[in-house]
Amino acid sequence: MSYEKLPLEPLFQKIDELKPQFIERLERAVAIPSVSGDETLRPQVVKMGEFLITELTALGFTDIQRKELGTQPPPVADANLQLPPVILGRFGTSPEKKTVLVYGHYDVQPAAKEDGWATEPFTLVHDQAKDILYGRGSTDDKGPVLGWLNVIQAHNELGWELPVNLVVCFEGMEESGSLGLDELIEREAKEYFAKVDQVTISDNYWLGTSKPVLTYGLRGCNYYQIIVNGPGADLHSGVFGGTIAEPMTDLIKVMSTLVNSDGLIQIEGIKEMIAPLTDKENALYDEIDFSVDEFNAAAGSETCLHTTKQDLLKHRWRFPSLSLHGIEGAFSGTGAKTVIPAKVIGKFSIRTVPNIESAKLDQLVFQHVEAEFAKLKSPNTLKVELIHDGNYWVSNPFNDSFTAASKATQDVWGIVPDFTREGGSIPITLSFEQKLGVDVLLLPMGRGDDGAHSINEKLDVPNYINGCKTLGGYLHYYAKA
Amino acid sequence: MSYEKLPLEPLFQKIDELKPQFIERLERAVAIPSVSGDETLRPQVVKMGEFLITELTALGFTDIQRKELGTQPPPVADANLQLPPVILGRFGTSPEKKTVLVYGHYDVQPAAKEDGWATEPFTLVHDQAKDILYGRGSTDDKGPVLGWLNVIQAHNELGWELPVNLVVCFEGMEESGSLGLDELIEREAKEYFAKVDQVTISDNYWLGTSKPVLTYGLRGCNYYQIIVNGPGADLHSGVFGGTIAEPMTDLIKVMSTLVNSDGLIQIEGIKEMIAPLTDKENALYDEIDFSVDEFNAAAGSETCLHTTKQDLLKHRWRFPSLSLHGIEGAFSGTGAKTVIPAKVIGKFSIRTVPNIESAKLDQLVFQHVEAEFAKLKSPNTLKVELIHDGNYWVSNPFNDSFTAASKATQDVWGIVPDFTREGGSIPITLSFEQKLGVDVLLLPMGRGDDGAHSINEKLDVPNYINGCKTLGGYLHYYAKA
Ligand SMILES: [Zn+2]
Ligand SMILES: [Zn+2]
Ligand SMILES: [Zn+2]
Ligand SMILES: [Zn+2]
Incomplete structure (x- = not known):
């Protein structure tokens, strides 16, 4: 796929320069144990929301709103337990620009050293030899959320204008069923989200460990x-x-x-x-970087039902x-x-x-x-x-946002990403698509072995930094589409 | 079945006379929460064993032994938890008399008022209108255990000699797997239990609620x-x-x-x-007092797989x-x-x-x-x-002990008992039979609806008192057999 490259080198260099600050920002975020599934830690979830508001304010976001979602429905120990707020903010409101809504979550799964972590889960540890960041929330989903903030910081320091209007929507209950979020999207569809042209979600993972992917379907x-x-x-x-x-x-x-x-x-x-399998779709599977061996390694057994990569992937998601x-x-x-x-x-x-x-x-x-x-x-x-x-969700992998994200990926990683689907579901994807009536792009930052809900959750530093570049580049290509 | 009646009226009258004392004895026993399955209540199980030693001593038992069984194997919270002792005792050692070993257990199932009991489970409550005794252990197995002691008391007060030598073997772990008991029987087979001619166990129930039974088989x-x-x-x-x-x-x-x-x-x-069903066995089922309705009532549904009493009973135990x-x-x-x-x-x-x-x-x-x-x-x-x-267990319902128990039952209840089997197993039955090489009789005291392991466990006063008469009468008929 050939395309007209945009002059994004200064942005990518600036992001490289800011790497220590970006890691330090993630360190401060991971240090807040914002476990939404543990009632006793609810104040920490709220604290994490406030951390984001402080950062957004410092970066120059406007119209920052802390949307309260009311009391958490039973079963709860504390009948008056308040849901954590959804944090909304804008960067730019130019009527000439397209508006991209980015969604992420600032709550995390539970974690305790005793579960078998090699390091303290709520202390971000940089393994210099492997260049990996370990910590709860590093990849799910604090790394990607801060990725968007890092992109703004890089633009600010370069004195660059952001090529689109950005709307952020960060929730604090994703790991506990996204309570209240559907209603909020419904309420804000014609209000806060009125001008949104596109929704981008960075809350899933590459299929494997070496090749970037863009995700266009979910079961x-x-x-x-x-x-x-x-x-x-x-x-x-x-x-x-x-x-x-x-x-x-x-x-x-x-x-x-x-x-x-x-x-x-x-x-x-x-x-x-x-849906019948067309020849065109069938051919897509040949390109994808994946193997039955990789699958067996992830499953920890040799009990795969299929012998070819193609069959395996079809049964995984189509x-x-x-x-x-x-x-x-x-x-x-x-x-x-x-x-x-x-x-x-x-x-x-x-x-x-x-x-x-x-x-x-x-x-x-x-x-x-x-x-x-x-x-x-x-x-x-x-x-x-x-x-x-x-419901399942399938998008068009050849639309403007997927094309833009593919170009940015090629700029950053030097390779055409795989277009993949996932076997699981991310219900919020469908909610945004249906309630806002716009396309949704799933643009993952982390790798397939990040262990999002497991012990020793990690984010490779190259994924974090190149991920920031990809998010930033994507906004530029999408603006021109 | 006609038989030569023994002159047991004075014994039966004495037992009637002593009814208030017998109920009071059971009251003192039920008040001790000897729950073997609750480690924190282990001292209460031990206390219940000591209660029995005191009673046996007062009644004139000799050679009373408190057999320790050592440390309870894992899983336990307290690694040094001691098993409750088996209490052994003798009443009479005449070489001219047969020796009957009676087994019972002094531990009980857990119980708490919050489970739905109408009364305090560890307080024996005498419902005068219904003439029923409510309390944990009333029927399983403190009532039957004390039944043997009551029989001795009645003999003592009458100045009657016991017609057999009695050996008692009371354990405190039956509700928790009878840990250590098999080994004890093995050890004592040629020692304490050397002269035993017959084993009688009173730890099961009538099939229904109105007709006494003798039990000759278990699955x-x-x-x-x-x-x-x-x-x-x-x-x-x-x-x-x-x-x-x-x-x-x-x-x-x-x-x-x-x-x-x-x-x-x-x-x-x-x-x-x-084993093929013989005509003789087949005919036995016609006599038994039971009905599909009674079964449905016990199951709490109409989901019986059989439509006749005969089929139902055969599938229950044969x-x-x-x-x-x-x-x-x-x-x-x-x-x-x-x-x-x-x-x-x-x-x-x-x-x-x-x-x-x-x-x-x-x-x-x-x-x-x-x-x-x-x-x-x-x-x-x-x-x-x-x-x-x-293993399953089947005895000969026409042997000396069953015949003796049948005569005693007829004296007391005025009816020939049903000869039944049970669907469940009582492993100790087979242990005694095999290790001592003698016949075992299962002679139940309580009714089928006593709720042995449920809330509101009960023993009808007529069952307690007539049960004592039956146990006593049985020893006299067995002595003459
Ligand atoms: Zn997530
Ligand atoms: Zn997650
Ligand atoms: Zn019992
Ligand atoms: Zn029991």
């Missing part, structure tokens, strides 16, 4: 439960075994009909809804899958317990892809489960229901 | 686990769903082949081992059954979690009956599970193993 997820009800209370298998219809027997029979060991979903009507997660109400401890559980709830979910309609899928699932249960002629009762659903 | 239990191992760690179903062989899929498939919803075991070779208990390692909480569990362990058990050989059964189970797993052609690994087994 959806419909999560179901099957409830089988029998006796009035748990019974002893010595006294009742052989005389009563056991709910576990029925549930296991029904669950065994959902998917085969080769991963093929056994519910009729689903595969007919899958075909649906069904996983059996577990059973509530049955014996789940170690050792032996001779219980006949009275009520058992089987949990499974289906990852959805274009063009599976969520409501149609529910219908097929319910029909299948009920038909299989009917075959058992059991006196027990069965109920099947949807717990939650979230 | 065994072989408990298995199937371990399926896949990836190196739990994975996210968004990222890995559709690309990796999921252990849950394989486990559910295999578990679904073990038993049908009608309760029929699907493992080949088991039904061929079941046919094997297979129960799926649950899965360790899978998601078992409420709500939704998108996990692909890396290692899952399915738990199931088979209740065994004559003439199923335990080792042969293991072989059939292992073969079946391995063959079903092989059909799946999964890259995951499977292991199937026995967690524990305990």
Whole structure:
């Protein structure tokens, strides 16, 4: 792909120059244990929001707003627990420029040294030999959030004008279900976000460890439960075994009909809804930098269902899958317990892809489960229901923002990025697209092995610094598109 | 059944007279919360053992021994936790008399008012209107244990000689696996228990609520686990769903082949081992006082697999059954979690009956599970193993002790008892039979609805008092046999 290069070298040099300051900024952010899932740490989440306001103010952002989202709904220990605020801000309001909204989150997953961290999780540690930054939030999502601030600082120090108007939207509840965010986007769609042309999210990862990617698709997820009800209370298998219809027997029979060991979903009507694989799409998979070996290394086993990279990737993000997660109400401890559980709830979910309609899928699932249960002629009762659903998302990887991000990536990394999709879902992507009616770009900063929710979460320094360059370059290319 | 009645009226009258004292004795016993499963209450279990020693001493027992069983093996919070002692004692040592060993346990299940008890669990409450005694341990097993002491007291006050030598063996760990008891029986078989002719255990219940029973059989239990191992760690179903062989899929498939919803075991070779049902045995079931309605009431549902009393009882205790208990390692909480569990362990058990050989059964189970797993052609690994087994037990309901107990029951209750078996197992029964080489009689005191391990455990006063008469009468008839 050839393109007209913009003269961004001074920006990239300035970012290199500022590296020590950018690392120091991340150090201060990581030091605040803004764990949204731990009520006792809620003041730290709020403190992290205030840290961002201070930084935004110093950088010259305007119209900075601290949007309160009200009381956190149950279950909570403190009934008056306040949700952390969403921080909004603007850099530039020129009617001649396009407006890009960047989303990120300033809360993090829990972390404790005792979990097995090699270093203190809330102290950013720079391993000079490997040039890696270790710390909770380094890659998810404080590094990328500060990336946008770093871009502004570099422009300021160069005396450069930002080529677009930037709107930032930073939330503090992402790791805990983004409570209140959908409503905020809804409320602000025609207010604070009125002029937004494009949304960019930097909160996912490269597929592997060496090649940058741009992400244009996500699978959806419909999560179901099957409830089988029998006796009035748990019974002893010595006294009742052989005389009563056991709910576990029925549930296991029904669950065994959902998917085969080769991963093929056994519910009729689903595969007919899958968008056909075009030759053009099929060819895309050949280019992508990935291997079955890399997959096995990540899974920690050699139990991949596919033998080629192409098949593997297709089944990761463009075909649906069904996983059996577990059973509530049955014996789940170690050792032996001779219980006949009275009520058992089987949990499974289906990852959805274009063009599976969520409501149609529910219908097929319910029909299948009920038909299989009917075959058992059991006196027990069965109920099947949807717990939650979230739609798949696919964008056009050849639109203005993807093209701009691809050019910036080539400038910075010297390579055309892979265009990938992801197997999981990032619900906020769809919310922004639908509520603002604009395109969304997923522009990841970190690598596939960063360990976002694990111990020893890290961000490679080259990813942090080149990531800042890519974010900055992207704004320039997008402005010209 | 006609038989020569012994002149036991004075004994029965004396027991009626002593009723207030017997209830008061039980009241003092229930007041000691001797919960063996709660380490913090271990001193109370010991105190309960000392209470028995005091009572036995006062009644004239000799050679009273407090047998220590050493340190409780892990898992325990206190590594030095001592097992409660087994209390041994003798009443009479005449070489002319037969010697009967009576076993009971002085520990109880946990209980707390908050669990839903209508009264304080460790306060014996006499509901005068219903003539019922409520309290933890009332029926399991403090009532029956004190029953033997009450019989001695009645004899003492009458100035009657006991017609047999009595040996008592009371343990304090029955509700927590009878740790150390097997070894003690082994050690004392040729020592303290050397002269024992017969063992009587009063630690089970009538089948229903109105007719006394004698119990001559118990099912065994072989408990298995199937371990399926896949990836190196739990994975996210968004990222890995559709690309990796999921252990849950394989486990559910295999578990679904073990038993049908009608309760029929699907493992080949088991039904061929079941002892054929003779006409004589078949006829026994017609007499037994029981009904499908009573069963449904106990189960709290109308999900019985059988429509006649006869079928129901046969499947309760003379046919094997297979129960799926649950899965360790899978998601078992409420709500939704998108996990692909890396290692899952399915738990199931088979209740065994004559003439199923335990080792042969293991072989059939292992073969079946391995063959079903092989059909799946999964890259995951499977292991199937026995967690524990305990053999079935069947005695001759026409031997001396059953005949004696039947006569005593007729004297006291005016009715021929039902000869029943139980679906569950009481492992100590087989231990005594095998290690002492003598017959064992199960002579229950309480009713089928006593709620031994539930809230509001109770013992009807008529069962307590007539139970004492039956225990006493039994010793007299057995002495003459
Ligand atoms: Zn994130
Ligand atoms: Zn995260
Ligand atoms: Zn008991
Ligand atoms: Zn018990």
